[in-house]
Amino acid sequence: MHAVEAIVTAFWAMLPAYVPNNAAVLAGGGRPIDGGRTWRDGNRLLGDGKTWRGTAIGTIAGAALAAALNAVAPAVSGAIGVPIPRFPPLALLTLPFGAMLGDILASFIKRRSGRERGAAFPLLDQLDFVVVALALTAGAVPGWFRETFTLTVVVVVLVLTPALHVLTNGVAYLLDLKDEPW
Template sequence: MSEITYLFNIIILALWLMLPAYIANPTAVVFGGGTPIDFGKNWRDGRRILGDGKTFRGLIGGTACGIIIGLLQRQISQVGDILITPSLIAIVTLSFGALFGDIVKSFFKRRLGFARGAKLPLIDQLDFVIGAWVLTYAFDPQWFTQSFEPLIIITVLILTPVLHRVTNIIGYYIKLKKEPW
């Protein structure tokens, strides 16, 4: 196998493994709106706990879309037997964990005085990855460690900021996001 073929296979596997998280994160924006998760409440520092951008509809809609994609992955991988089959626990934790990571980041951005939509380079692009990984490792460590070997982790950390930027630009131009970042 040539080095290019090997690299291509690693990229495909990294994208495949992260697909529930990669789908949950942007579809939360599509389904968002409505009641904020923090119910409009402020933290003891006087700032909003999370802000209006984190809503129950986004959390539920994004998580559901990630889970649906994960269930489709299970069907595809069992037929093709080529790619890693995600466990049911991993499907849920990758999907919900992606949004949980984004929520945690928003909490800390509010504490640091960042306004909604303000840039926080790399953190904005990787928060959902870290959330997905932490939850998946916590609830399904065996599947996580078998699936996310070091080269896959490095590939995800390199690819995700690029993919995140592209999807945010698309979301901005189709008027789903107020900022292209």
Template sequence: MATVLSTLESILVLIPALAANGSPVLLKSKGTPIDANMRFYDRRPLLGPGKTWEGLLIGLIYGSIVAFLFSAVTCNILILFGGILSSLGALLGDILGAFIKRRLGLERGAPAPVLDQLDFYSGALLMLYARGLIVNPLIIVSLAPIVLILHRLTNIAAHKLRLKPVPW
């Protein structure tokens, strides 16, 4: 059975996706690549060394913590469930974005406008939808430019803090 999320619920289940997507840059050490350094049939990396099991785990942890806090404050277990789902969806969307970038011949760190900013957002929304949590399309469209701007600003900040080699 599908559940249509209110405006507030929608925002509170999507914010953990932002935390999940942004937190892997906090890992300073190289991690274990998810793709085990495998190459696709085009001889390019499947995902590349930037997508690691450690990054996936820290992203899920950070997103889940944010979801837990929002759920505790609102006394709404749906926020916890939705926030964890959107966090996982965001991380999987980012991984799919890396796969697409490699297929396009783009190296790690190469800019891919819009794809870089909305792959995780789309993944979060698709994961919520797949589990029957429906975000109003007007909210989706309204939040997209905010997500684009926030993503850009946080990446610039991460670059200035030397957490990321590139500001996109």
């Protein structure tokens, strides 16, 4: 696979996993998933930063984006002269839902390590959602996953994602949408 194609594929195929967390920042609030419960260490299970509304709206936003990307894929692919992947119906859901789930699991780990809501955990913050989004998608649509996420594409994703994460969260912080720049 050509380098340009690998970069385009990595970015395009991961967009439905990138958007949910940002949508959750805008839409979050209301009842926390853990219902205020604490773990045996006395800390919150997940914390007030993981809400039902944020998770639902984040997942819906990512799935809607994936459907929109499928609709414009032929035109974009033709315009730039690079093949672009189409999301199968299941991937439409596993990419955004996996991203939200990864972020939730990361909060569980953060609380167990004594970090308060909003505390930074470098690398976990930047890659939690990628790992679970990819794992869930690999399990749900293995054929499409192997075809789309070649080793080169996965490497590009692992390098590109932390950079994009730092950039988008920094912008969200400067716009006062987020309390911390991570």
